Amino acid sequence: MDINALSTPISEHEMYMRLALREAANAFDHDEVPVGAIVVVNNKVVAKAFNQVELLNDSTAHAEILALTSAYQSFGSKYLPDATLYVTVEPCLMCCGALYWGKLARIVYGASDEKNGYRHFTSSPPFHPKTEIIGGLLAYEAAALMKDFFRARRQ
Secondary structure: OHHHOOOOOOOHHHHHHHHHHHHHHHHHOOOOOOOOOEEEEEOOEEEEOOHHHHHOOOOOOOOOHHHHHHHHHOOEEEEEEEOOEEEOOOOHHHHHHHHHHHHOOOOEEEEEEOOOOOOHOOOOOOOOOOOEOHHHOOOHHHHHHHHHHHHHHHH
C-alpha cells in the first residue's frame, strides 16, 4: 500500500501516525505483520520501529517494544512520562504491560485488533492511570495494510 498517496495530514497526531504507517509499510516489505510505531517527545521523533518477530526470531519483537527500547536508550531512562507512542494497531496485552511500566503520557493507535488487541481480553484499559489513550486514528489505512498483508499470505 502506498501511504504517500494518502491525503495531507490535518493534525499533528495524524502527521505522526502517518510516520508510524511508513514503519508498518517497512514491516510489510520485510514479510512481517505490518505494525509500525514511533515515539515522540516535545514534537520530536525519538524512536521508530516496525514488527521484527520473523527477522529476529523473537515473539516479543513487536513494534511498540522495539520503539520503547530505542527511546529508553536515547534518554537513558526507564520511564517516558513526556512521550507519545503512535502505533498503527491496537496494542496486545504484552505491549500494554511494557507501556504501563514506561509511564507514557499518551498512546495513540490506529486500527482495532479484535483478535489480539487488549480490549479483547480486558474491559478496563491496562495502561498507567495517567496515560491518555486515543484510538482509531487513521484506522482505515492501518487496517487496509493488515488486510492486504494477510490476503497476500493466503494466496
